[in-house]
Structures are given as structure tokens and as C-alpha cells.
Amino acid sequence: MKEEFILRKSKSGILLDAFTKSIPICTDCGKCSAVCPAGIDIPEAIRIYEKYRSGDPDVLNRLSRMKSDGKPIDCIECGACSARCPKGIEVKKMIRTLAMMESSQTRIPCMHVCRTMKAQ
Numbered sequence: 001m002k003e004e005f006i007l008r009k010s011k012s013g014i015l016l017d018a019f020t021k022s023i024p025i026c027t028d029c030g031k032c033s034a035v036c037p038a039g040i041d042i043p044e045a046i047r048i049y050e051k052y053r054s055g056d057p058d059v060l061n062r063l064s065r066m067k068s069d070g071k072p073i074d075c076i077e078c079g080a081c082s083a084r085c086p087k088g089i090e091v092k093k094m095i096r097t098l099a100m101m102e103s104s105q106t107r108i109p110c111m112h113v114c115r116t117m118k119a120q
Contacts, residue, residue, distance in 0.1 A: 024087035032081035032091050039070035042081055042091055049094040052101070063102050072098035 032042040044066060052059045063072070072095045081091040 024089050026089060027087060029086065031084045031086060032089075035080040035084045036070075037078060037080070038074040038076055040072060040075060040081075040095065041066065041070060042095070045072055045095055045098055046089070046091065049098055052097070060101065063098060071102060072096075073102045075099055 026043055026046045028043045030043065033040065036042060048059060048062045048066075051062060056062075066072075075092075075095045077092060077096065079092050081095070082089070082093075085091055
């Protein structure tokens with residue numbers, strides 16, 4: 001899969017979003033969740049990640065409504081979910097992004113662009 005990046009403005013500043021052409025669609029088979037040692041509802045997390053990519057401003061609220069145990073922030077990054085996904089979805093990367101958002105309670109800005117802007 002080819003990864004590309006786009007810049008876009010948001011209320012919190014300029015963001016650099018990575019998107020992948022022809023991302024496989026989650027079929028909600030649950031095989032990833034079955035092997036997750038943290039008990040994350042991965043199909044739900046993938047739906048939230050897709051909402052984030054589409055610019056949904058309610059992403060943090062959606063994250064906070066996930067069950068208290070088994071949130072993306074609980075991920076130990078073992079990669080079992082990605083290895084088990086029959087569609088080849090890079091689940092671990094999506095979960096890591098959501099965990100970073102959850103821990104910082106904000107969208108993840110592009111550090112390069114932000115550093116460049118601060119220097120000006």
C-alpha cells in the first residue's frame with residue numbers, strides 16, 4: 001500500500017494526515033479482538049479511526065465512550081491484531097494513533113510542520 005500525506009487546517013492548527021490508498025475495509029469478523037491481550041474492541045476502534053480520518057470533530061467523545069477496560073490506550077503493541085487480520089489491515093498503527101489521541105486528549109499534529117511554523 002502506498003502512503004501519502006495531506007495537510008489540512010483544523011480548529012487546533014495545521015494537521016498532517018496520513019492516508020493510504022485502497023485501505024481494506026474491516027468486515028467486523030472479530031478475529032483481531034479475539035487475540036488482543038488488552039481486550040480492545042478493535043472493530044469499534046477501527047470505526048473511530050475512520051471517523052478521525054474523515055475529520056469528525058467528535059472523535060475524542062467517541063473514544064471516551066468506549067468501555068473503560070480495553071481502550072486503545074491499553075494496547076501493548078504486540079501486533080497480534082495486525083497479524084490475525086484476514087484483510088491485512090494495519091490495525092496496530094490505527095490503535096497506536098487512537099492511543100496517542102486518547103492520552104493527549106487532542107488531535108495529533110505534524111511535528112515537522114508545527115516546528116517549522118513556530119520558527120517563523
